[in-house]
Amino acid sequence: ETGVTQTPRHLVMGMTNKKSLKCEQHLGHNAMYWYKQSAKKPLELMFVYSLEERVENNSVPSRFSPECPNSSHLFLHLHTLQPEDSALYLCASSQDRSYRAQAFFGQGTRLTVV
Amino acid sequence: KQEVTQIPAALSVPEGENLVLNCSFTDSAIYNLQWFRQDPGKGLTSLLLIQSSQREQTSGRLNASLDKSSGRSTLYIAASQPGDSATYLCTAGANNLFFGTGTRLTVIP
Numbered sequence: 001e002t003g004v005t006q007t008p009r010h011l012v013m014g015m016t017n018k019k020s021l022k023c024e025q026h027l028g029h030n031a032m033y034w035y036k037q038s039a040k041k042p043l044e045l046m047f048v049y050s051l052e053e054r055v056e057n058n059s060v061p062s063r064f065s066p067e068c069p070n071s072s073h074l075f076l077h078l079h080t081l082q083p084e085d086s087a088l089y090l091c092a093s094s095q096d097r098s099y100r101a102q103a104f105f106g107q108g109t110r111l112t113v114v
Numbered sequence: 115k116q117e118v119t120q121i122p123a124a125l126s127v128p129e130g131e132n133l134v135l136n137c138s139f140t141d142s143a144i145y146n147l148q149w150f151r152q153d154p155g156k157g158l159t160s161l162l163l164i165q166s167s168q169r170e171q172t173s174g175r176l177n178a179s180l181d182k183s184s185g186r187s188t189l190y191i192a193a194s195q196p197g198d199s200a201t202y203l204c205t206a207g208a209n210n211l212f213f214g215t216g217t218r219l220t221v222i223p
Contacts, residue, residue, distance in 0.1 A: 042213040090157055099207040100145040105158035
């Protein structure tokens with residue numbers, strides 16, 4: 001148990017559906033991240049939130065929409081996804097966004113787009 | 115741009131053997147080097163974090179070293195066990211967390 005919890009663990013959705021991924025941490029961290037892990041590729045950073053403000057958006061398509069209502073919760077809203085969006089989506093948190101601090105990851109949500 | 119490379123991509127060893135996993139990075143201006151373990155379909159579990167001012171860190175049977183000048187880190191696993199089977203990822207922390215593609219380790223009973 002890393003202190004970062006993601007739900008759901010598995011999600012199958014059609015290309016016309018709308019769903020949301022949830023991430024929660026009670027470690028007192030101020031930075032939270034969404035990563036995408038596709039087969040045989042390095043983890044790709046999608047979004048960074050620091051003190052509830054989005055500070056990085058790495059050219060992610062608009063069909064992915066993050067939301068950070070408070071420092072403990074992070075959502076990734078999904079709509080009109082493509083089959084190539086199927087991947088493991090990982091949430092992480094750290095004390096701050098300087099990357100000096102240790103990063104803690106959740107167990108991930110395995111997303112399948114059909 | 116920082117590039118992180120892990121060699122080998124896959125490794126199979128018999129139980130009880132000592133082994134070394136390698137990680138190299140192209141830009142030595144890093145804050146830290148972190149090793150993670152990932153079980154199939156699961157998240158990442160942090161194993162060891164080495165700050166840029168440190169040379170090594172140890173936790174149980176694991177020892178990680180860092181040589182910033184040569185852009186290398188190694189993860190040493192002593193007396194390997196089947197439960198060590200997983201993918202091992204290293205990350206270089208700088209203005210971003212840069213990940214390698216991992217080494218998939220299989221320890222054969």
